[in-house]
Amino acid sequence: MIYFALLATTAIIFLSFFRKYRTSKNLPLPPGPKGWPLIGNLLDMPSQSEWITYHKWSKELGTDILYLNVAGTRIIVLDTIEAATDLLEKRSVIYSGRTRLIMCNELMGWDFAFGFMNYGETWRHRRRIVSEQFNTVAVQQFYPKLLTATRGLLKDMLQNSNDVIGNLRHLAADTIFSVVYGLDVKMEGRESLEAAKEANHAMLIAGIPGRFLVDYIPLLRFVPEWVPGAKFQKLARGWKEATLKMIEMPFLTSKAKVDDGTAATSVLAHSIAKMQEGANPAIFTHENIKAATGTIFTAGSDTTVSCLASCILALVHNPHVVAKAQKELDGALSVGQLPDFSDEDSLPYITAIVKETLRWRDVAPIAIPHRLDADDVYRGYHLPKGSMVIGNSWAILHDEKIYPDPFKFNPDRFIKDGKFDKSVPDPELSCFGFGRRICPGRHLAYSAVWIAVASLLTVFDIKKVADKDGRIIEPGEEYDSALVCTPLPFPCSITPRSEKWSAIIRGDSD
Numbered sequence: 001m002i003y004f005a006l007l008a009t010t011a012i013i014f015l016s017f018f019r020k021y022r023t024s025k026n027l028p029l030p031p032g033p034k035g036w037p038l039i040g041n042l043l044d045m046p047s048q049s050e051w052i053t054y055h056k057w058s059k060e061l062g063t064d065i066l067y068l069n070v071a072g073t074r075i076i077v078l079d080t081i082e083a084a085t086d087l088l089e090k091r092s093v094i095y096s097g098r099t100r101l102i103m104c105n106e107l108m109g110w111d112f113a114f115g116f117m118n119y120g121e122t123w124r125h126r127r128r129i130v131s132e133q134f135n136t137v138a139v140q141q142f143y144p145k146l147l148t149a150t151r152g153l154l155k156d157m158l159q160n161s162n163d164v165i166g167n168l169r170h171l172a173a174d175t176i177f178s179v180v181y182g183l184d185v186k187m188e189g190r191e192s193l194e195a196a197k198e199a200n201h202a203m204l205i206a207g208i209p210g211r212f213l214v215d216y217i218p219l220l221r222f223v224p225e226w227v228p229g230a231k232f233q234k235l236a237r238g239w240k241e242a243t244l245k246m247i248e249m250p251f252l253t254s255k256a257k258v259d260d261g262t263a264a265t266s267v268l269a270h271s272i273a274k275m276q277e278g279a280n281p282a283i284f285t286h287e288n289i290k291a292a293t294g295t296i297f298t299a300g301s302d303t304t305v306s307c308l309a310s311c312i313l314a315l316v317h318n319p320h321v322v323a324k325a326q327k328e329l330d331g332a333l334s335v336g337q338l339p340d341f342s343d344e345d346s347l348p349y350i351t352a353i354v355k356e357t358l359r360w361r362d363v364a365p366i367a368i369p370h371r372l373d374a375d376d377v378y379r380g381y382h383l384p385k386g387s388m389v390i391g392n393s394w395a396i397l398h399d400e401k402i403y404p405d406p407f408k409f410n411p412d413r414f415i416k417d418g419k420f421d422k423s424v425p426d427p428e429l430s431c432f433g434f435g436r437r438i439c440p441g442r443h444l445a446y447s448a449v450w451i452a453v454a455s456l457l458t459v460f461d462i463k464k465v466a467d468k469d470g471r472i473i474e475p476g477e478e479y480d481s482a483l484v485c486t487p488l489p490f491p492c493s494i495t496p497r498s499e500k501w502s503a504i505i506r507g508d509s510d
């Protein structure tokens with residue numbers, strides 16, 4: 001008996017030692033391109049469209065977990081939905097941090113934004129303020145605002161169809177200003193919008209870790225502005241002013257309206273009401289409300305513009321998709337009726353166009369990188385604590401095993417027997433990010449894009465434009481390369497399908 005006990009104890013000690021060994025740092029790191037001493041892969045890093053290079057390296061090395069070391073910053077790239085789900089979703093408790101973005105957070109004043117904040121209590125509180133108003137049911141309170149903003153888009157397109165991206169920016173600004181602050185952007189938002197334009201532009205560049213060397217070499221943040229090569233300090237100072245103005249101004253205007261009882265429904269008005277009721281006093285504080293509303297104000301505009309601009313670009317290139325969508329719309333709606341959210345079930349092809357756009361031109365190709373908060377082991381590899389973890393959404397959404405012929409814009413991949421085919425993996429599983437950090441604005445974003453696409457196709461013909469000699473001008477497909485990728489302005493023709501529709505849009509039909 002005593003021998004048996006001794007044997008069992010030895011076995012337990014051996015097994016636990018073996019387990020410890022297995023989970024220890026002695027395991028190999030995932031494969032990655034061979035780097036140089038000290039600087040690692042610094043010189044290999046692309047300066048733009050990094051998602052394409054990550055995917056290329058993954059293919060070349062036959063791995064869907066890639067490891068890079070950029071001057072000491074460890075980066076893990078997950079190239080398939082399996083790897084992203086296993087780690088960012090199933091182990092989200094340790095994969096939900098954010099990397100320290102020195103340029104963006106510490107020098108440019110973005111430390112208010114919970115999207116860039118490390119996982120923890122402040123992040124949870126601020127996110128809670130937003131998510132309780134943007135879940136699938138609560139978001140419907142904002143449908144009337146989405147409809148009003150969409151009608152405004154139709155008017156803008158009727159009056160000036162040459163400035164597609166400008167019109168989409170108006171739509172996004174109208175929507176987000178009204179949803180977040182209950183304000184009318186044209187009357188009360190000009191100055192904040194100017195500041196937001198500058199601050200957001202800067203954030204979309206600096207939000208990609210590594211775009212500024214100071215993210216990899218933190219000591220550089222102490223280098224004064226006048227030192228040659230420290231141009232980033234001057235940029236950061238200017239951008240910080242715009243950032244602070246952007247969150248302060250609309251908050252004060254909207255709060256004043258709440259105080260004098262003239263505020264419209266909005267995330268801010270709802271949150272202030274909760275603060276005044278004394279609900280969850282740790283969550284509903286002035287500071288948290290200002291920061292949470294400021295975060296969604298900044299996160300919600302460019303993303304929607306990017307998605308809609310890509311959709312229009314796809315429609316311009318694919319007249320057969322426009323024709324099929326208009327046939328569906330004409331069959332489902334009565335004459336002269338604009339679509340509403342209640343028509344969604346009878347418009348599966350419109351839904352397929354929106355899903356295909358989210359897949360085809362992923363708005364945020366590497367989402368926002370997460371951070372691993374504890375050492376981990378996955379598929380026999382050691383994944384070190386502190387690594388930046390990137391879910392390569394672009395690679396996932398262009399995986400030919402899931403979406404055959406992935407670079408083709410083909411809404412029909414989501415249609416079977418005339419119905420929306422739910423068996424095809426939903427691009428929303430990765431285009432809105434992963435795990436606990438998944439985009440909290442995704443239901444609002446989806447609804448805003450869906451109603452805009454349905455409305456545009458109901459009333460307008462969207463096609464390529466011809467030059468004065470009748471030659472078709474092929475629209476380019478250039479995108480800017482930032483955290484959010486938006487097509488550069490492209491030529492296209494957007495004309496009302498009939499005089500009757502023009503009158504309806506202008507509001508002078510009977």
Ligand code: HEM
Pocket residue numbers: 114115116117127295296297299300301303304307363364367368369370431432433434435436437438439440441442444445446449
């Ligand atoms: C088509 C439009 C949109 C797309 C494709 C999109 C995509 C994303 C992605 C990829 C992330 C990163 C998720 C991660 O870290 O894993 C994200 C985060 C976020 N999004 Fe969106 N988004 C869109 C619209 C919106 C809108 C309309 C809002 C607000 C009204 C919003 C608010 C946010 C916020 C606050 C975060 C940070 C979440 C956190 O870190 O906890 N987004 N979004």
